[in-house]
Amino acid sequence: MAAASRVRSSVALLLLPLLLLAPAPAVRARVTALIVFGDSTVDAGNNNAVQTVVRSNFPPYGRDFPGGRATGRFSNGRVATDFYSEALGLGRAFVPAYLDPGYGIRDFATGVCFASAGSGLDVATSRVFGVIPLRKQVDMFREYKARLADHLGAAEARTVVSDAVYAVSIGTNDFIENYFALTTTRFLEFTVDEYTDYLVGLARSFLAELYGLGARKIGLTGLGAMGCLPLERAHLLGRCAEEYNAAARGFNAALEEMVSELGAELPGAEIRVAAVYDFFEGIVRNPSRYGFARADVGCCGSGTYEMGYTCRAWDARTCADAGWYVFWDAVHPTERANRIIAEYLMNTTFAHFS
Numbered sequence: 001m002a003a004a005s006r007v008r009s010s011v012a013l014l015l016l017p018l019l020l021l022a023p024a025p026a027v028r029a030r031v032t033a034l035i036v037f038g039d040s041t042v043d044a045g046n047n048n049a050v051q052t053v054v055r056s057n058f059p060p061y062g063r064d065f066p067g068g069r070a071t072g073r074f075s076n077g078r079v080a081t082d083f084y085s086e087a088l089g090l091g092r093a094f095v096p097a098y099l100d101p102g103y104g105i106r107d108f109a110t111g112v113c114f115a116s117a118g119s120g121l122d123v124a125t126s127r128v129f130g131v132i133p134l135r136k137q138v139d140m141f142r143e144y145k146a147r148l149a150d151h152l153g154a155a156e157a158r159t160v161v162s163d164a165v166y167a168v169s170i171g172t173n174d175f176i177e178n179y180f181a182l183t184t185t186r187f188l189e190f191t192v193d194e195y196t197d198y199l200v201g202l203a204r205s206f207l208a209e210l211y212g213l214g215a216r217k218i219g220l221t222g223l224g225a226m227g228c229l230p231l232e233r234a235h236l237l238g239r240c241a242e243e244y245n246a247a248a249r250g251f252n253a254a255l256e257e258m259v260s261e262l263g264a265e266l267p268g269a270e271i272r273v274a275a276v277y278d279f280f281e282g283i284v285r286n287p288s289r290y291g292f293a294r295a296d297v298g299c300c301g302s303g304t305y306e307m308g309y310t311c312r313a314w315d316a317r318t319c320a321d322a323g324w325y326v327f328w329d330a331v332h333p334t335e336r337a338n339r340i341i342a343e344y345l346m347n348t349t350f351a352h353f354s
Helices: 002-019 080-087 123-129 134-152 154-163 172-179 192-212 230-236 242-265 277-285 335-350
Strands: 034-038 111-113 165-169 217-221 270-274 294-298 325-327
Touching (some): 034 080, 034 134, 080 165, 080 335, 123 134, 123 172, 134 154, 134 192, 172 192, 172 242, 192 217, 217 335, 230 294, 242 270, 242 277, 270 335, 277 294
Parallel strands (some): 034 111, 034 165, 165 217, 294 325
C-alpha cells in the first residue's frame, strides 16, 4: 500500500502541469467568510440532524478526513468547499455544518455550510428523501445573520456578510433523483427543456433573495457530466447516459444566460457560474491523464450502486487506496478528485471576486 501511494504521488507530480491550467491568482480582496448552500456535493454534515436515509456519518465515509472522522460529508475526506476555505486564507481547512452541535457562531463567523444532501432547486426534489429544501437553507442563513449580529455587532456582521464568498452547488438531484428517476410528477408536467427553464427560474429567485439578504460575491457551480456517474453507467454496461449529459449542458447554458442578465440588474453584485462540465467530463473520460486508475466505478463496495447506508465498512470489496479512484461511492468524488476540481474552480472562478 505504501509503494502504491509512492507510485501515485510520482504520477501526480509528473501530471501536475495537466491538472492546473495556471497557478491560482493571489486573492487580493478581503474575504471574510465562505458561505455554502447546496446538496451532497458540499454538505458538511447537516443531514446528521435530519430524519433521512441520505446520510454518511459512519465508516467508511470520512476515513481520510482529519482524525478519520465520518462527519457526514459524502466522501472519504474533504469536499470541494473545504479546499476553497483553505485557498481563500480563512484560517481553516474545512467549512463546518450549521447544524453540527460541535460548532457555534464563533466558528461560523469565517465559514458555514447550510447544504443538505439530496436537496435541489425544486422543493419536490428535497421531499423525495425528506431533506432540507433550499428555501429552508435560506431561512437558516437568516437565523445565522441574526446570531452573527449578536456576536459581532450589527456593523461588523454586515461587513462579514457583504465581503463573504458564497458557494452554491445544486441542481444535479433535480434531474437524477427527481425528473429522470420518475419519483415525482415533474416528468409528466414538463419536457426536459421546460423543466430546465423552471429550475433556472428558481435559481434566479434564489440568487435575487441572497442578494437582498446582503450577499454580493456568489459562485454558482454548473452541473457536471451527471450521465457519467458510476450509478448511471452501471445501467448501460459502463457507457455514459448521454441523455443526462445533454440535460446538464442545456441547464448550464440557460444558467449562464440567466446569471449574465441578473448580474446586470443588481448593483454591486458579482455572480459567476463556476463552469465545471468540460473539466469534469475530461477527468471521467480520461482518468489516467489526472493520475487516476478508475472512473467507471467508485471505491466503495462494487462501486456501481453503493451510496449512503449501502456503503458499509465491512464490505471487503472497498478499495484500499481511494486516491486511484475518481469516485468514492457510486455518485460522489473522492477527496483527491474534489481537490483537483476545487483547484480548477479556484483558478477559474472563486479566486477572482474583487
